[in-house]
Amino acid sequence: MQIEIEARSGFCFGVKRAIEMAEAALRQGEELYCLGAIVHNEEETARLHQMGMEEATHRQLEALSGKPVLLRAHGEPPETYDRIQENDIQVIDGTCPVVRKLQKRVRKAFEERPEAQILIYGKKGHPEVVGLEGQTAFQAIVVGDDDGDLKKIDFQRAVVLFSQTTMSQEGFRDLAERIRQGMKEAGADPDHLLSVNDTICRQVSRRGPAIKEFAQKHDVIIFVSGLGSSNGRYLYGLCKEVNQRSFLVSSEKELKKEWFSGAQSAGISGATSTPLWQMERMAETIKELL
Ligand code: SF4
Secondary structure: OOOOOOOOOOOHHHHHHEEEEEEEHHHHOOEEEEEOOOOOHHHHHHHHHHHHHHOOHHHHHHHOOOOOEEEEEOOHHHHHHHHHHHOEEEEEEEEOOOHHHHHHHHHHHHHHHOOOOEEEOOOOHHHHHHHHHHHHOOOOOOEEOOOOHHHOOOOOOOEEEEEOOOOOOHHHHHHHHHHHHHHHHOOOOHHHHEEEEEOOOOOHHHHHHHHHHHHHHOOOEEEOOOOHHHHHHHHHHHHHOOOOEEEEOOHHHOOOOOHHHHOOOOEEEEEOOOOOHHHHHHHHHHHHHO
């Protein structure tokens, strides 16, 4: 059977950069703490733990005084930086430059548009979203794909809409349209009151059309992603849309021989937090399985 790994898969540049920063610090023999899981990928996290990196929670920050702490690509709210400074922590800042730029835009809108509601299309509690909410003193409204979230919006007031970088473009467009409709129904003019800022990362959105084409080309798709990855769920959803024989796995132990029954080809792809080495290992395991 022919097995192909999607050429565009593997880490996005923001995750790659944060991991390279961690590896560089660990190579110098330093102890290193990462604030939260460095990526939503259990196997890659385990690899870095083996190299000596430890994971710390936000609650433990005060106990890390004087120690090196890596901030992951998702970014952090301003209060984390305050606590780092107060506790004399050595910070290695792995915040993705795309996320940092978005944080600045959200902060600017919050400061310059006091009359407006700042809306973030994203997953409540996701670390990147927490970092964005922090730019607005946690006054931003987080709206997901749940219809009930729309109730949080006052359609008669101005809205500045942003997106978490890893959300789906279709979902974002749909939300913008529903806000536009809500404003019209409330007798307000969306052309004046609604500002739509598509801040979805192009590293994710550009993969959409390519992954669909890839999924159509193969009999079976194995999509590799950690369970906590937002873009993983989104990209896997696109595979499933065009190829019913798409399977989501986080480890090669989950592969099942019957998935490949009668198949001539299998495609392997993954989230922006899935390392290439894991997909290569997946390909080897499929060959051994058949
Ligand atoms: S998906 Fe985009 S914004 Fe998010 S870490 Fe990767 S490069 Fe940065």
